[in-house]
Amino acid sequence: MDGLEKLKAIAAIRRLKARRVRCMDEKDWPGYAACHTPDAVSYTFQSQGWADKPITGARAIADSLKAILDGEIKKTTAHQIHEPEIDITSPTTARSIWPMEDMLWWEEDGVKKWRHGYGHYRQTYEKVGGEWLIKSRALTRIRVDDGAGDQVDVMTARGGSIAEALAKAR
Known part of the structure; x- marks a missing residue:
């Protein structure tokens, strides 16, 4: 696999992850x-x-996540993935580490709850029928902040919005 082919593979894997x-x-x-x-x-x-x-199994993985995020207690999520380390290990296999951050919000028994997580996705890939797909994945978390009520603003660590914090500072 020449340099251009490796760059194409990396671009395809980045798109897949997104x-x-x-x-x-x-x-x-x-x-x-x-x-x-x-x-x-x-x-x-x-x-x-x-x-x-x-x-x-692809379907079992999706179904398990659906049960957690879209089951009886619906969770709104926002996942951010950051600059990855991607290694092309052969013309049809690759591995990566992606720094990540996620936010989850839900209501349970009338109480607003939230989770803010930080960590890394470790994944392997296989090229199947000309398309890169995820073969395995693991999420390791380095920090998880859980809370109830209004979410703590990570920029101010005081709660509320950044605009409210700025207004108080004036």
């Missing part, structure tokens, strides 16, 4: 599943103290 995150935040579960190989493996929930065993 699509996966968009599909998750928009609750497009068929689109989300389509980002994975049929036999993909997810270790995402282990870092959150959930079941030990990985989830296998």
